[in-house]
Amino acid sequence: MQHFDAIVIGAGAAGLFCAGIAGQRGLSVLVLDHSEKVAEKIRISGGGRANFTNRDLDPHAPHKHFISANPNFCRSALSRYTPADFIGLLQRHDIAFHEKHKGQLFCDRSAEDLIQMLLRECEAGGVQRWQPCGVKAIRVDGDGVYELDTDRGPVRSRSVVVATGGLSIPKIGATDFGYRIAKQFGLRLVEPRPGLVPLTFDGDGWVPYAGLSGLALPVRIETGDKKSRMSFNEDLLFTHRGLSGPAVLQISSYWHDNTPIRLNLAPDADLPAALARAKATSRKLIANELASLVPSRLADAWAQQDTDWQRPVAEASDKALARLAERLSRWEITPTGTEGYKKAEVTLGGVDTRDLSSQTLESKQPGLYFIGEVVDVTGWLGGYNFQWAWASAHACAVALGSQPN
Ligand SMILES: Cc1cc2nc3c(=O)[nH]c(=O)nc-3n(C[C@H](O)[C@H](O)[C@H](O)COP(=O)(O)OP(=O)(O)OC[C@H]3O[C@@H](n4cnc5c(N)ncnc54)[C@H](O)[C@@H]3O)c2cc1C
Numbered sequence: 001m002q003h004f005d006a007i008v009i010g011a012g013a014a015g016l017f018c019a020g021i022a023g024q025r026g027l028s029v030l031v032l033d034h035s036e037k038v039a040e041k042i043r044i045s046g047g048g049r050a051n052f053t054n055r056d057l058d059p060h061a062p063h064k065h066f067i068s069a070n071p072n073f074c075r076s077a078l079s080r081y082t083p084a085d086f087i088g089l090l091q092r093h094d095i096a097f098h099e100k101h102k103g104q105l106f107c108d109r110s111a112e113d114l115i116q117m118l119l120r121e122c123e124a125g126g127v128q129r130w131q132p133c134g135v136k137a138i139r140v141d142g143d144g145v146y147e148l149d150t151d152r153g154p155v156r157s158r159s160v161v162v163a164t165g166g167l168s169i170p171k172i173g174a175t176d177f178g179y180r181i182a183k184q185f186g187l188r189l190v191e192p193r194p195g196l197v198p199l200t201f202d203g204d205g206w207v208p209y210a211g212l213s214g215l216a217l218p219v220r221i222e223t224g225d226k227k228s229r230m231s232f233n234e235d236l237l238f239t240h241r242g243l244s245g246p247a248v249l250q251i252s253s254y255w256h257d258n259t260p261i262r263l264n265l266a267p268d269a270d271l272p273a274a275l276a277r278a279k280a281t282s283r284k285l286i287a288n289e290l291a292s293l294v295p296s297r298l299a300d301a302w303a304q305q306d307t308d309w310q311r312p313v314a315e316a317s318d319k320a321l322a323r324l325a326e327r328l329s330r331w332e333i334t335p336t337g338t339e340g341y342k343k344a345e346v347t348l349g350g351v352d353t354r355d356l357s358s359q360t361l362e363s364k365q366p367g368l369y370f371i372g373e374v375v376d377v378t379g380w381l382g383g384y385n386f387q388w389a390w391a392s393a394h395a396c397a398v399a400l401g402s403q404p405n
Pocket of ligand 1: 009010011012013014015032033034035038039040041042044045046047050051052053133134135163164165166168169172173174175176177344345346371372373374382383384385386387389
């Protein structure tokens with residue numbers, strides 16, 4: 001039976017990065033993945049260009065852009081492997097990149113460059129990669145040695161790293177494998193749910209907005225109560241089934257079932273003042289006036305909702321205009337659900353950080369590590385999830401390299 005110093009399950013972002021570093025630190029490493037293709041999620045990320053990190057990650061409060069039952073957990077790994085470290089690696093591999101928006105860094109050419117870089121790093125560490133290769137069972141003996149039954153026969157190691165990601169996009173290989181292994185070894189889980197996901201609205205309440213599909217506009221979006229309020233200024237996109245775009249993806253990670261979201265559809269305008277000015281000076285219909293403040297399709301759809309708004313602005317009552325301003329700047333609506341794991345970019349929840357070391361990512365079960373998205377650490381949209389994958393993989397690989405095997 002083959003023996004390795006470390007076995008990494010999952011050849012995605014975190015698994016490949018961890019395997020490469022551990023290999024280059026002198027360990028014999030096997031990385032295996034049940035999918036035929038390597039790192040499919042990197043390939044489809046960031047519209048094919050991979051938003052691989054974010055320059056705005058705050059080195060003094062790196063956890064600010066992450067969601068977890070213990071928001072401080074990710075701090076140690078993120079502060080020891082920073083966006084600047086990953087940028088340095090890309091530069092050593094001559095991979096060109098650019099900044100798009102709010103610190104988000106993307107490959108100039110293709111996400112494939114990133115995958116090839118990770119594979120070269122694995123090669124430099126002499127890492128063996130078995131793909132496709134599933135794991136049927138994991139056991140640990142009395143000496144703390146793990147034995148894995150794989151599709152290519154049994155393998156043994158003192159260290160097993162679970163890097164199998166979350167449940168998002170099952171059609172490219174996402175499974176609950178990591179959660180099952182955690183449970184098998186008595187570790188706790190924070191209930192997984194889809195994150196960075198479009199929100200859906202069923203029923204008659206959505207009818208007035210159904211025709212707006214395809215419309216995008218900048219908004220301020222908010223959810224939660226006084227204690228838990230979260231808000232973002234980002235773009236909103238109307239879809240056939242509801243709302244999407246960066247604003248909604250961001251807020252979806254904070255949204256809970258049966259609670260409303262609130263939107264300001266004209267965040268840069270002083271609506272009451274603009275409408276009062278229009279009333280004093282304009283002969284146009286309210287919808288036409290509104291079209292100078294928000295996209296005209298939205299202005300038309302909005303004016304349709306109240307007969308008081310379907311008249312020249314000069315003839316509208318102050319009350320009707322106040323109601324219009326209020327409704328546009330504080331549109332409260334309760335989603336009926338989300339598009340689910342089929343469309344979610346990430347999975348919130350996962351292996352409970354109370355059962356993991358924030359320094360090494362080793363679990364309470366000695367020799368068993370969890371890194372990347374399988375852990376209850378979820379980043380904001382904008383490269384934060386990959387940065388967590390790199391940082392947690394790095395912390396784990398360093399720990400593996402400093403252990404006797
Ligand atoms: C459409 C989309 C776009 C995204 N864009 C971005 C972006 O631009 N920036 C960003 O920061 N994040 C982005 N993300 C999120 C990011 O891709 C993930 O957070 C990141 O890939 C997690 O890394 P990971 O290594 O933990 O898991 P993954 O990259 O998902 O890798 C897990 C690996 O484990 C393998 N695996 C699963 N189950 C098993 C099993 N039973 N046996 C063997 N192998 C198994 C899978 O095949 C996979 O290769 C995006 C996600 C999606 C879905």
